[in-house]
Amino acid sequence: MIKFSLICDQGHDFEAWFRNTGDFETQKKRGFLECPSCGSTRISKALMAPNVSTARKREEVAVATGNGxxxxxxxxxxxxxxxxxxxxxxxxxxxxxxxxxxxxxxxxxxxxxxxxxxxxxxxxxxxxxxxxxxxxxxxxxx
Structure with a gap:
């Protein structure tokens, strides 16, 4: 599974999960993707920050999930x-x-x-x- 940051032609940002990049493309071509804010089907991928694992980030996740x-x-x-x-x-x-x-x-x-x-x-x-x-x-x- 892969999570993409998406944006519609009206500028609304949202996220969605897909099996792979091809699954995103297929759903986009078939008109299955829809903005949850306005209903637009003109959807594209937005710029995403990479998810880099650092010691500080792992510590924050451990605290947030109660691991400590x-x-x-x-x-x-x-x-x-x-x-x-x-x-x-x-x-x-x-x-x-x-x-x-x-x-x-x-x-x-x-x-x-x-x-x-x-x-x-x-x-x-x-x-x-x-x-x-x-x-x-x-x-x-x-």
Whole structure:
């Protein structure tokens, strides 16, 4: 896909996306292009500034798209997951059963983590068992 800056014979500027330059030419010849402001079908390409990627521009894009915030959130989630795994016991697939035993006083209170389906988590929460699902996270930030 390619984006062109276009201009009509009345001087209205606008942009449009095309599969390639040939697609623009075909649509122009067939009269499919129309100015969104005035409806003119006399359309031509306008001068375009090249899209040059610079370090500053990449930084502006990262800030605008939230990548910095996303990295910070991911780092906090990874830190929390590491703390849970360091201080808790991995009970694997037995997580729902062990969480209930702890909640109902049938087992000594301790930090645990493991696997549970979304339905099992919902059931635990309905029973008042406090659980926090931890997503699988990459160790390294990309």
């Amino acid at each position: 915030a996303q990295r910070e959130i991911m780092a906090k989630l990874q830190e929390m997951a590491r703390a849970v795994k360091k201080n808790g016991e991995d009970v694997g697939e037995r997580f729902p059963e062990e969480a209930r035993k702890i909640h109902y006083g049938e087992s000594d209170p301790r930090g645990i983590y493991g696997k549970a389906t979304p339905d099992e988590v919902a059931s635990l929460l309905d029973e008042g068992v406090e659980v926090l699902p931890l997503p699988d996270l990459p160790e390294e930030l990309n």
